[in-house]
Amino acid sequence: MAHVLILGGRSDIGLAFAHICAHNGHEVCLAARRPERLADDVRDIATRYQVHAETREFDAEDSGGHADWFNQLDQTPDIVLYAAGYLGDVEQATKDNAELERIMQVNARGAMTILEAAVRAMEHRGSGTIIGISSVAGERGRKSNYHYGAAKAALTTFLSGLRNRLSGTGIHVITVKPGFVATRMLQGMQTPAALTATPERCAADMYRAVQRGRDVVYSTWHWRYVMAVIRNIPERLFKKMSI
Amino acid sequence: MSTDQAGKTTALSGWGRFPVVEARESTFADESELRTILQEMNGGIARGLGRAYGDSALAGHVVSTRLYRRMLSFDGTSGLLHAQSGVSIADLLKVFVPRGWFPPVVPGTKYVTLGGAAAADIHGKNHHADSSFGAHIRGLRLMDGQGNIIDCSANDREDVFNSAVGGMGLAGVILDMTLQMQKVESAxxxxxxxxxxxxxxxxxxxxxxxxxxxxxxxxxxxxxxxxxxxxxxxxxxxxxxxxxxxxxxxxxxxxxxxxxxxxxxxxxxxxxxxxxxxxxxxxxxxxxxxxxxxxxxxxxxxxxxxxxxxxxxxxxxxxxxxxxxxxxxxxxxxxxxxxxxxxxxxxxxxxxxxxxxxxxxxxxxxxxxxxxxxxxxxxxxxxxxxxxxxxxxxxxxxxxxxxxxxxxxxxxAHNFRHMYPEHAAFAARRRVLDPNGTFNSLQSQRLGL
Structure with missing residues (x-):
C-alpha cells in the first residue's frame, strides 16, 4: 500500500486518479484550497474502496508557504500528483496582469515550489514518484490559450529537467500531457468527440504510467501524433491558422 | 461555480431514441451549485443515465446527476447505504456484491441511477416478493423548486416522500437517499x-x-x-x-x-x-x-x-x-x-x-x-x-x-387521468413544492400534470 498525495484534489483528473489509486488499495490525501468541498468525495472513496482517505488545505498560489506546508505532513507520500491547473481567460490575460500572473502561478510556479519541496523529502528517503499534469497546449502557442500554453510549457520543461536531475536516485518523474479531457475546465467548449477523453480514462493512463515507469505520456495516446503534426507546421503558415 | 453554459444545447432523447429534442444540460457537484441552476430553470427536469425510454427525462433544460454520485457511507452490519442520486445500480453491484450485498430491486438494466430508480419507483423480477424500489428507501433528501432541502421518509414528511418516490422528478431533485441493501451469499x-x-x-x-x-x-x-x-x-x-x-x-x-x-x-x-x-x-x-x-x-x-x-x-x-x-x-x-x-x-x-x-x-x-x-x-x-x-x-x-x-x-392526458386516479392529489402537492413551475418534462406537459 502506498500513500498518494493529490495537489489540486478538486480537479476532475486529480479526483479520478484518487479513485483509481484507492481502488488499488492505496491511501489518498486530497489537497485543495477549500478542502471542505471535498468532504463528500473523501467519504465516497472510503465507502467504495475501504481505504483511508483524507483532505488537507493547500493553496497552489501560496508559493512562499509551500516548503513549510510540505514539511508539516505526517509522512512523505510515495506518489505526489500535481493536478492543480488554471485555464484562465485569454482576453482578460491580455490586459489584466493579475489574470496573467494567476495563470503562471497555478500552472507553473506553484507546481515548481511544491514539487521541489516534495523532491527534497523524497530524496531523503530515496524513493518516490512525482507526476505533473502539463498539457499539449504547452507544445505550441495558439491564440486561444497562449498564456496557459506558456505556463504549461514551463511546467513541461521543469519536469523534464527534474527527471534528468533525479535519474538514478530512485525518484521517478512523469509528465502527463492530456489533450481534450471532458472536465469542468473545458465545460462549454466544443471539442471533437474522437479526441476527447473522460477524466477517468486520463487517470487510468496516468496510473498505468506509474506502474510501467513511463516518463512522458500523452492522454489519450493519439495526441502524441496529433502534436507531432502540429509542432511541424511551419510558423509562417501556423501564424495564419485558427486551430 | 455553476457549471452550466448558457445557450449551448445538444440533441437529447430517451433510450427509445424518440422523441429527440434540443436541450441544454447542466451538471452540479454539490447542493449550492444545484440551487444556482434551479434559480434560472424554468420548466426543466433532473436526468440520470437517460434510460427512461420516452420523454420522462426530457425538457428544454435538463439537470444531470452525472457528477453527483458519491457513496457517503455504508453500514456493513445493517446493510444501510447512504448515497447520492447519481450513483448507479452498476456502481452498487461493483462495490457491494464482492462484500455480499445486493441492491434490493434491480430493473432490466444496471445502467440506471438511484435518483431515477426512486423517481420512477422502478420494479424488478422480485416485485411480487419485495415490492418496488421505493419500499426499500429508508429516507431521502429532496431539493424542491425553491432550493429548499427537505428530509423525508415513509414516517416523516410522508407527503413529500410519496411525491418524490414515483413522482417522475416533478416534485424536485432527489439529492441522496438511505437504501436498505440485501444480504447475499453468492454472485x-x-x-x-x-x-x-x-x-x-x-x-x-x-x-x-x-x-x-x-x-x-x-x-x-x-x-x-x-x-x-x-x-x-x-x-x-x-x-x-x-x-x-x-x-x-x-x-x-x-x-x-x-x-x-x-x-x-x-x-x-x-x-x-x-x-x-x-x-x-x-x-x-x-x-x-x-x-x-x-x-x-x-x-x-x-x-x-x-x-x-x-x-x-x-x-x-x-x-x-x-x-x-x-x-x-x-x-x-x-x-x-x-x-x-x-x-x-x-x-x-x-x-x-x-x-x-x-x-x-x-x-x-x-x-x-x-x-x-x-x-x-x-x-x-x-x-x-x-x-x-x-x-x-x-x-x-x-x-x-x-x-x-x-x-x-x-x-x-385523458387516458393518463383515468389510469392514475390520484393525479389531482399529486398535482396539489406539487404546487406546494414547486409553486413557480421550476420542474416540468415533455411528458408532464403532454399529460397535463
Missing part, C-alpha cells in the same frame, strides 16, 4: 427455465411460483391460435455457495468476467418487420427450450441480459422504438388475453415481450405497480403503431389498468 443465481404452451399455463405458473424470489416470462406475442401466449418462464433465487459450480465455490462472491459486445450499427429500417420479428421470437423460443430446467448462472446475464450488448437500442433502426408497458389488476386476465390477441393480429410486430405478475402496489400517487399482470413490449416505431397503442390504452384504462410512465412517449 450467482439458481435459475429455472420452464416452457409454457399458452397464456393460461403461464398465468398458473406465475401463481405456482409466488414463493420464488425472482420470476419473469418472455412471451411470444406473435404466436396465434392455440399457441397464443406461449411463454418461457424464468425464475430464480440467489444461490447458496454450495450450489455453485465447483470452480466458483472458493470465491462465491466473485463475478465471473462477462463479455460485452457492442451493437455496431443502426439497423436498416427494412429489416424490422413482422417476418424478422417472428423469426426472432421463434429462435428465442427454440434457444430457451434447449436451456430448459435448472442451472446456476452468474447474476449479470440473469438480471441484465441486454446490458451485454452496448447500444442495443440501435437494433431498432433509425426511427427508434417505443416501449409499451401496462399492468392490469388481478382478475382482468381476460383483458390481457384480448390485448395479446389484438397485438398478434395487428400490423405492428413487437420483438421482445415480457410478462410478470406484480404484488400489491404502494401508496405513492404516481407509482406504476399494482397487483396483477404487467406486460412490456418493444415495437420499432412505425406510423401504424400509434393507433394500436391508443387502442391498448383504451382497453387498459377501461379495465382499471395503467401504463408505465418511464417507458411512455405518447399517452394522452
Amino acid at each position: 450467482w443465481i439458481t435459475q429455472h427455465i420452464e416452457l409454457l404452451p399458452d397464456l393460461d399455463a403461464v398465468i398458473k405458473a406465475f401463481e405456482r411460483n409466488a414463493q420464488t424470489r425472482y420470476s419473469v416470462a418472455w412471451i411470444d406475442c406473435l404466436a396465434r391460435g392455440n399457441k397464443t401466449g406461449r411463454s418461457v418462464l424464468i425464475t430464480g433465487e440467489h444461490a447458496q455457495p454450495d450450489e455453485l459450480p465447483r470452480a466458483a465455490q472458493a470465491r462465491p462472491l466473485a463475478s465471473p468476467p462477462t463479455r460485452r459486445l457492442a451493437f455496431p450499427f443502426t439497423m436498416p429500417a427494412f429489416m424490422l418487420n413482422r417476418i424478422s420479428a417472428t423469426l426472432f421470437n421463434s429462435l428465442y423460443f427454440r434457444l430457451n427450450s434447449m436451456k430448459r430446467g435448472r442451472s446456476v448462472v452468474p447474476y449479470e446475464p440473469f438480471f441484465f441480459p441486454l446490458d451485454g450488448i452496448h447500444n442495443w437500442n440501435r437494433a431498432y433502426g433509425p426511427q427508434g422504438f417505443l416501449q409499451y408497458q401496462f399492468v392490469l389488476p388481478r382478475g382482468e386476465e381476460d383483458a390481457l388475453r384480448l390485448i395479446i390477441e389484438r397485438i398478434s393480429t395487428s400490423d405492428s410486430a413487437p420483438f421482445l415481450t415480457v410478462l410478470k405478475l406484480f404484488g400489491p402496489g404502494r401508496k405513492t400517487p404516481l407509482s406504476f405497480p399494482l397487483e396483477g399482470f404487467t406486460l412490456a413490449l418493444d415495437f420499432p416505431r412505425q406510423p401504424a403503431l400509434f393507433g394500436l397503442l391508443d387502442e391498448l390504452d383504451q382497453i387498459t384504462a377501461q379495465h382499471g389498468g395503467r401504463v408505465y410512465l418511464c417507458k411512455d412517449a405518447r399517452l394522452s
